[in-house]
Amino acid sequence: MRAWRRWVGIGAATGIVLALVPVVRGNVGIGALRKAEPRSPGLVLPSEHLAGLDLLRMDVRPRRVTTPLRDGKVAELTVDPVLQRAAMAELKRYKVPEGGVVVIEPSTGKILTYASYVNEGAKFDVNLRAEAPAASVFKVITGAALIEKAGLNAKTEQCYHGGKSAISADELQDDERRDKWCATLGIAMGRSLNVVFGRLAQKNLTPDDVTAMGGAFGFGAPIPFPVQSEKLLIDIPVDPLEFARASAGFWHTTLSPLGGALIAQTVANRGVTLEPRIVQAVYKENDKLWEDTRGPTTLRRAVKPETAAELNTMMLETVSNGSAYKSFHDKHGKPYLPDIAVAGKTGTLMRQKNGRFYTWFVGYAPADKPEVAIAALVVNTPTWQIKGPELARNVLRAYFAKKGAKGVTAP
Numbered sequence: 335m336r337a338w339r340r341w342v343g344i345g346a347a348t349g350i351v352l353a354l355v356p357v358v359r360g361n362v363g364i365g366a367l368r369k370a371e372p373r374s375p376g377l378v379l380p381s382e383h384l385a386g387l388d389l390l391r392m393d394v395r396p397r398r399v400t401t402p403l404r405d406g407k408v409a410e411l412t413v414d415p416v417l418q419r420a421a422m423a424e425l426k427r428y429k430v431p432e433g434g435v436v437v438i439e440p441s442t443g444k445i446l447t448y449a450s451y452v453n454e455g456a457k458f459d460v461n462l463r464a465e466a467p468a469a470s471v472f473k474v475i476t477g478a479a480l481i482e483k484a485g486l487n488a489k490t491e492q493c494y495h496g497g498k499s500a501i502s503a504d505e506l507q508d509d510e511r512r513d514k515w516c517a518t519l520g521i522a523m524g525r526s527l528n529v530v531f532g533r534l535a536q537k538n539l540t541p542d543d544v545t546a547m548g549g550a551f552g553f554g555a556p557i558p559f560p561v562q563s564e565k566l567l568i569d570i571p572v573d574p575l576e577f578a579r580a581s582a583g584f585w586h587t588t589l590s591p592l593g594g595a596l597i598a599q600t601v602a603n604r605g606v607t608l609e610p611r612i613v614q615a616v617y618k619e620n621d622k623l624w625e626d627t628r629g630p631t632t633l634r635r636a637v638k639p640e641t642a643a644e645l646n647t648m649m650l651e652t653v654s655n656g657s658a659y660k661s662f663h664d665k666h667g668k669p670y671l672p673d674i675a676v677a678g679k680t681g682t683l684m685r686q687k688n689g690r691f692y693t694w695f696v697g698y699a700p701a702d703k704p705e706v707a708i709a710a711l712v713v714n715t716p717t718w719q720i721k722g723p724e725l726a727r728n729v730l731r732a733y734f735a736k737k738g739a740k741g742v743t744a745p
Contacts, residue, residue, distance in 0.1 A: 383407065383616045383624055384560050389448055390459055394418050403616070407623065410615040412444040420732035421449035421725075424745065428720040429453050431690070432713035434460035434591035435729055438599045440704045442630050443608035445595075447708075447729060461591040464564035466692045466711055468589035469681030470526045470657075472548075474597060474696070476535055476581045477523055477648055479547040482641045484538035488520035488648045497529025501582060503575050505529050506536055524651025526680060532578030541570040541577055550636040551597050551607075553587065558609050558633065566593045583681060594696040594709030598678070601649065602704035605642035607633045649677035650701055656680075658695060661723035670727055672741040674734060675701040680723055689716050695726035699734075706733055 386404035392413065393400045399413040414437075421435040430453060437447035450460040480486040493513040496505035506529070522530035535544065545568060548554065553568035567588040570580050580586040592610065600607045609631040616624040637645075652658045657680040663669050678697020684690070691714040698707040710726035712718075728745035735744040 384409070384613065387560055387613070389461075389561060389612070390450060390457060392418065392448075394422075405618070407616055407618045409613045410617065411448075411612050412446065412614050413448055413612065414446045414733075416736050417447040417729060417732055418449060420745065421447050421729050422451065424720070424725055424728050425449060425451035430712050430718075430720065431715060432460050433711060433725065435708070435710045435725060436461050436591045436595035437729065437733070438595045438610060438707045440599045440602035440608075440698060440707045443599070443610050444614075445610055445612040446706065446733075448612060450591075459561070460711065460713075462559075462561060462563040464566050464588045464590040464593060466589055466694075466713065467585065467681075467683045468566070468583060468587040469683040469692060469694055470528075470583040471589060471594060471597070471679050471681040471694050471696050472580075472583040472587050473523055473526065473531055474601070474645065474649070474679050475548050475551055475553070476531055476539075476544060476583075477519065477645055478551070478637050478641055479539055479543050480519065480534055481644045482637055483543050483547070484534075486519055486534065486538065487644055488518060488523075490519045490534070491516050492519070492522070492530045492534055494527070494529045494533060497527065497532070499528075501528050501532045501575070501579050501584065506533055506575070506578055508533075520648040520651050521655070523648035523679065524654070524656025526583075526652075526657045528579075528582040528584070531582040535581030536574060536578050539581070541572050544577075544581055545570045547637075548587065550634065551600060552593055552636075557592060557596065559592065560613055563592055564590060566590065584683075589694070591709045591711045594694065594711070595707055598696045598698045598707035598709060600636045601642050601645050601677070602698040602707045603642075604639040605637040606635050609633050646677055646701060649679055649697060650675060652678045652680060652697070658723045661695075661721070662727050670731055670742070671699065671734060671739075674699055674730075674739060674742070676730065677701040678723075678726070682721075690714065691716070691718065691721075693721035693723070695723040697726065699730055706730070 391401050394415050399411045399415055400408045403409055425433045433451045435449040438445055493516040495512040517530055548568040553566040557563045569586050571577055614626045653662045653676045676699040681694035683692050693712050696709045698704040708726050710722045712722045731745050734742040
């Protein structure tokens with residue numbers, strides 16, 4: 335079992351007071367989230383064609399992205415050249431110790447960006463490793479369980495005290511004298527209020543409930559993908575205090591950027607998880623050996639459409655009023671993506687042993703009609719220049735600038 339206590343939460347310490355009396359800066363209705371209907375699996379890609387597939391050796395051309403295979407074969411990828419170059423440029427520009435970005439088309443499962451970067455030492459695929467703590471991104475899972483299993487919603491209110499960067503047993507006890515602040519579940523998601531999630535989980539859920547919902551979102555199972563990925567770990571404890579902490583995102587779960595992108599894709603796609611796909615054709619010289627002609631392939635229904643819609647409402651708070659507000663707005667409060675609502679969740683934890691900061695952004699846009707789902711992970715030292723939310727913002731800027739969205743400029 336991993337030494338979970340080596341993780342120290344620094345979560346939503348910044349701006350916690352603002353969370354207590356939330357100021358609404360505007361919101362967007364749920365709208366019609368896309369739904370991908372299950373289709374015939376079609377032709378399964380023969381494994382022999384993929385021998386030697388290495389997603390770290392992409393050849394990014396203006397109109398095409400490929401990567402070499404064995405025996406002189408080449409895999410043509412679903413990756414968008416403009417977005418791939420933009421993501422890699424950001425990672426290299428700031429020379430982050432480790433970073434990964436995965437962008438998925440929510441309605442098809444096609445991967446549009448697959449950027450992995452390691453500044454020093456042996457290179458590895460950051461997007462496939464599930465060593466980073468899920469951190470507060472796991473609040474999406476707990477939130478889904480609170481909605482679907484306990485019948486709560488974004489307007490459910492919980493009063494509290496403490497819980498800025500950790501959760502103590504005392505802070506989990508209802509105390510009318512000390513509980514001076516109250517927040518809805520939606521605000522708690524946006525502001526990443528640890529103690530609110532801890533209390534609501536203790537009152538309304540069991541460890542089995544949370545574990546089951548984690549499984550529905552892909553924790554504990556392999557991700558079907560042409561390159562082997564690590565399982566997202568989940569080990570929800572039965573101890574009441576540790577259960578509350580785990581439900582808020584402290585320890586006990588790990589996440590990879592590929593897994594994070596699928597969480598975002600699932601919510602954006604009304605609760606349906608699609609198989610991620612990145613190889614669209616295989617060539618040898620000028621001969622096409624195989625082409626992916628399948629439609630979207632459903633892996634599972636993780637949650638009901640109504641649950642996904644409620645999560646959408648909650649995740650909108652993250653960017654409009656919560657922990658990612660500063661990342662998606664300039665110092666004057668002007669949004670970097672005007673008229674484009676972004677739904678998401680941040681996550682931050684520090685590893686004591688080596689002083690590494692793990693920062694996440696998992697989300698999608700536009701929130702009312704999602705076109706892209708994204709997961710961005712940045713692993714920093716105590717001195718850093720960019721975090722996961724800023725990385726995600728800049729990749730989204732590149733996407734919408736390419737589309738000619740009004741008022742959006744490329745990073």
